[in-house]
Amino acid sequence: MVLTVKQLILNDAIQEIIDNVLSVSGELDPKNIEEMTGLLQSSKNVFVMGLGRSGLVARAFAMRLMHLGISVYVVGETTTPALSPEDCLLAISGSGETFSIISAAEIAHKRGTKIIAVTSYVDSTLGEMADLVVHIKGRTKIDSEKNYITRQINGKHQSLSPMGTLFEVTSLIFLDGLIAQLMIELGKTEEDMKARHTLIE
Amino acid sequence: MVLTVKQLILNDAIQEIIDNVLSVSGELDPKNIEEMTGLLQSSKNVFVMGLGRSGLVARAFAMRLMHLGISVYVVGETTTPALSPEDCLLAISGSGETFSIISAAEIAHKRGTKIIAVTSYVDSTLGEMADLVVHIKGRTKIDSEKNYITRQINGKHQSLSPMGTLFEVTSLIFLDGLIAQLMIELGKTEEDMKARHTLIE
Amino acid sequence: MVLTVKQLILNDAIQEIIDNVLSVSGELDPKNIEEMTGLLQSSKNVFVMGLGRSGLVARAFAMRLMHLGISVYVVGETTTPALSPEDCLLAISGSGETFSIISAAEIAHKRGTKIIAVTSYVDSTLGEMADLVVHIKGRTKIDSEKNYITRQINGKHQSLSPMGTLFEVTSLIFLDGLIAQLMIELGKTEEDMKARHTLIE
Amino acid sequence: MVLTVKQLILNDAIQEIIDNVLSVSGELDPKNIEEMTGLLQSSKNVFVMGLGRSGLVARAFAMRLMHLGISVYVVGETTTPALSPEDCLLAISGSGETFSIISAAEIAHKRGTKIIAVTSYVDSTLGEMADLVVHIKGRTKIDSEKNYITRQINGKHQSLSPMGTLFEVTSLIFLDGLIAQLMIELGKTEEDMKARHTLIE
Numbered sequence: 001m002v003l004t005v006k007q008l009i010l011n012d013a014i015q016e017i018i019d020n021v022l023s024v025s026g027e028l029d030p031k032n033i034e035e036m037t038g039l040l041q042s043s044k045n046v047f048v049m050g051l052g053r054s055g056l057v058a059r060a061f062a063m064r065l066m067h068l069g070i071s072v073y074v075v076g077e078t079t080t081p082a083l084s085p086e087d088c089l090l091a092i093s094g095s096g097e098t099f100s101i102i103s104a105a106e107i108a109h110k111r112g113t114k115i116i117a118v119t120s121y122v123d124s125t126l127g128e129m130a131d132l133v134v135h136i137k138g139r140t141k142i143d144s145e146k147n148y149i150t151r152q153i154n155g156k157h158q159s160l161s162p163m164g165t166l167f168e169v170t171s172l173i174f175l176d177g178l179i180a181q182l183m184i185e186l187g188k189t190e191e192d193m194k195a196r197h198t199l200i201e
Numbered sequence: 202m203v204l205t206v207k208q209l210i211l212n213d214a215i216q217e218i219i220d221n222v223l224s225v226s227g228e229l230d231p232k233n234i235e236e237m238t239g240l241l242q243s244s245k246n247v248f249v250m251g252l253g254r255s256g257l258v259a260r261a262f263a264m265r266l267m268h269l270g271i272s273v274y275v276v277g278e279t280t281t282p283a284l285s286p287e288d289c290l291l292a293i294s295g296s297g298e299t300f301s302i303i304s305a306a307e308i309a310h311k312r313g314t315k316i317i318a319v320t321s322y323v324d325s326t327l328g329e330m331a332d333l334v335v336h337i338k339g340r341t342k343i344d345s346e347k348n349y350i351t352r353q354i355n356g357k358h359q360s361l362s363p364m365g366t367l368f369e370v371t372s373l374i375f376l377d378g379l380i381a382q383l384m385i386e387l388g389k390t391e392e393d394m395k396a397r398h399t400l401i402e
Numbered sequence: 403m404v405l406t407v408k409q410l411i412l413n414d415a416i417q418e419i420i421d422n423v424l425s426v427s428g429e430l431d432p433k434n435i436e437e438m439t440g441l442l443q444s445s446k447n448v449f450v451m452g453l454g455r456s457g458l459v460a461r462a463f464a465m466r467l468m469h470l471g472i473s474v475y476v477v478g479e480t481t482t483p484a485l486s487p488e489d490c491l492l493a494i495s496g497s498g499e500t501f502s503i504i505s506a507a508e509i510a511h512k513r514g515t516k517i518i519a520v521t522s523y524v525d526s527t528l529g530e531m532a533d534l535v536v537h538i539k540g541r542t543k544i545d546s547e548k549n550y551i552t553r554q555i556n557g558k559h560q561s562l563s564p565m566g567t568l569f570e571v572t573s574l575i576f577l578d579g580l581i582a583q584l585m586i587e588l589g590k591t592e593e594d595m596k597a598r599h600t601l602i603e
Numbered sequence: 604m605v606l607t608v609k610q611l612i613l614n615d616a617i618q619e620i621i622d623n624v625l626s627v628s629g630e631l632d633p634k635n636i637e638e639m640t641g642l643l644q645s646s647k648n649v650f651v652m653g654l655g656r657s658g659l660v661a662r663a664f665a666m667r668l669m670h671l672g673i674s675v676y677v678v679g680e681t682t683t684p685a686l687s688p689e690d691c692l693l694a695i696s697g698s699g700e701t702f703s704i705i706s707a708a709e710i711a712h713k714r715g716t717k718i719i720a721v722t723s724y725v726d727s728t729l730g731e732m733a734d735l736v737v738h739i740k741g742r743t744k745i746d747s748e749k750n751y752i753t754r755q756i757n758g759k760h761q762s763l764s765p766m767g768t769l770f771e772v773t774s775l776i777f778l779d780g781l782i783a784q785l786m787i788e789l790g791k792t793e794e795d796m797k798a799r800h801t802l803i804e
Contacts, residue, residue, distance in 0.1 A: 411780075411783055412631065412777075412781060412784045413631070413780070414783070415779065415783035416628045416780045417628075419624075419779065419780075420624060420776075424621065427614055427617045430614070435613060455666055458659045458660075461659055462656050462771070465655065465656055466765070469765070469766075500804050502804055561786075561793045562783040563783070564782065564783075564786065564793045565793065565796065565797065567779050570663070571772075571775060574775065575617055575620055575772060576617070578616065578617075578620065578764070578768050579613040579614065579617040579620075580613060581616075581765065581768075582613060582615070582616035582763040582764070582765075583612050583616070585762075585765065592762045592765045592766065595765050595766065599766070600655070603701050603702045603703055
């Protein structure tokens with residue numbers, strides 16, 4: 001099989017994502033992760049929130065938390081109740097400056113709800129407000145400029161991971177890793193999880 | 202920094218996902234990909250569909266197609282119109298046997314709408330109905346049994362990637378690679394994509 | 403103020419809806435309603451379901467049930483768990499023949515979950531499967547033919563309540579009436595409901 | 604059939620809704636409605652928005668606009684693009700002060716997108732920002748106090764239409780009336796609408 005230029009672009013893009021995942025994975029702080037799984041388990045309800053594709057990542061995580069038997073709600077869905085001081089809010093925002101996320105975090109803060117931020121910018125508004133911050137590197141502004149110059153030199157003008165792609169995919173994989181962690185900590189098997197999986201397909 | 206057992210589980214789970222992505226990426230057929238990007242570009246409208254977390258992957262892909270200026274709808278969302286023979290339906294289902302996906306594919310087939318299947322089982326009902334099949338390996342049943350025995354021997358009884366996780370995450374990364382491919386083919390820059398990105402955050 | 407023809411059409415359409423609501427309201431069976439509020443209160447979880455605009459009506463009802471402190475889920479939303487025999491499924495379908503509703507009802511039936519049908523056709527597939535049927539008349543097929551002829555004679559070719567409009571709006575108002583009923587039965591005040599209303603706007 | 608107290612509550616609640624609909628319907632300004640249907644037809648795309656149950660009303664309206672062949676998007680759904688100056692934003696908010704609605708309206712205003720407000724408060728922040736305001740009376744604060752006293756005297760402590768119920772249902776019926784109006788203005792039949800209705804059920 002002769003590889004075409006086309007496939008190389010797709011494979012390059014996939015490699016760019018994997019490189020970011022590996023880089024983030026290598027820098028994770030075990031204590032930080034332990035605090036996060038602890039907070040997710042001790043909260044009465046977990047609320048998750050994100051805008052756009054970060055919101056889809058939040059939902060994918062929420063689905064697995066539900067399978068684990070953790071009481072979880074997606075902010076903005078139909079039957080999501082009010083926040084309480086015994087709950088925690090997991091907010092996903094690459095920039096940490098998404099308007100609706102910040103204003104939700106402010107409401108959570110006033111209610112005494114604990115906030116977990118998943119963001120590329122630890123010192124963003126969201127990062128500063130959070131009780132616990134998980135740092136998920138995406139394409140930083142500096143990287144993006146560097147790439148731009150390197151790519152111009154190499155004749156590649158396009159980014160292979162447009163907008164928040166690196167942050168979003170890396171967050172999803174990190175959170176799926178956290179699910180594996182929670183399965184062990186909670187002593188749940190895949191069979192337990194399947195038993196809570198919706199039957200309606 | 203001393204790595205705890207806890208972090209190893211999370212990192213093992215992440216590695217399991219990356220291994221699957223690399224394995225799928227290495228086996229992609231350039232001709233298959235070329236046909237897929239061709240069909241996505243030549244269709245009047247692209248409809249995407251998936252159940253559960255596969256549905257979230259479908260949405261994440263649809264968002265980027267919209268950013269590229271391709272007319273795209275998510276089956277089941279409010280303003281999604283009827284299928285026509287000039288459209289294509291991209292259906293994501295690991296098993297290829299998801300009930301609601303099959304019945305939607307049957308309706309699409311009757312209307313003369315082209316079907317793209319993203320599935321782990323090329324010879325599933327969905328795979329057999331599709332005009333184009335992209336094979337995204339997940340955890341196969343055989344693997345899962347093998348793992349079960351190996352893990353029992355090693356004293357690890359839990360799966361690190363429960364249910365459809367490997368298929369879902371690998372599909373997302375494959376489809377994000379396809380977006381990079383489409384950017385080049387359509388001559389779109391990230392700036393073009395940002396111009397179509399929703400302003401309301 | 404001189405009324406234009408345009409406003410008359412809009413007001414005629416509104417009147418057509420009100421007439422249907424009053425007609426349905428006048429024929430409600432108190433015993434049927436008592437059974438329904440009883441089942442909603444005694445179920446461990448209430449699941450609601452509907453397709454298209456009927457699905458929006460189901461969500462509007464679910465939101466108020468949540469405000470009343472009843473554990474309620476919308477089928478298809480992110481964190482909706484599996485059905486159990488202690489739950490009930492409220493399915494809204496004008497025709498009572500909507501494909502995905504029927505197949506969900508079959509799954510519910512097998513699980514031993516009680517089914518409440520809100521439909522215009524008591525003897526439809528959904529109606530026959532349900533433990534409790536609430537009859538909400540919409541525009542029947544006979545009415546629609548009659549109207550067609552009458553309207554041709556009168557030079558009005560258009561329906562003022564296209565498709566499921568009468569059924570959907572009447573169902574919403576009926577279910578909002580049921581919320582008033584449940585407030586009294588549960589001894590809940592508006593303040594109680596506001597306390598559970600989402601704070602994030 | 605002997606009417607029980609229970610049914611009277613439900614029927615009283617339904618009557619309260621109908622009274623509000625009739626009152627609003629009687630005060631509609633034909634010129635206002637003509638401007639609204641004109642703006643909906645002349646816009647390149649219509650964007651609809653609402654929070655909670657008002658958001659469901661917005662979606663129910665959007666579905667019918669799509670059936671009429673008008674290009675329409677729901678703010679926050681997956682494939683909704685950026686606003687442009689040729690578009691209009693229909694925002695539904697009883698109070699006219701919903702935080703996320705106001706901030707979306709500000710973005711729309713900056714982009715030169717026309718704003719239609721459906722609200723109970725013409726002089727609210729949203730009402731003041733809008734190019735066109737449709738006044739849909741709900742339960743006003745004064746009414747609510749009056750009711751409270753009257754009801755205490757009468758021994759009825761509960762509201763029969765909690766929170767935004769009157770506004771939401773009345774808005775839905777008004778907008779369904781507008782669909783009838785648009786059918787005539789656009790010369791569309793129910794058959795035309797059915798042809799665009801999703802086939803996947």
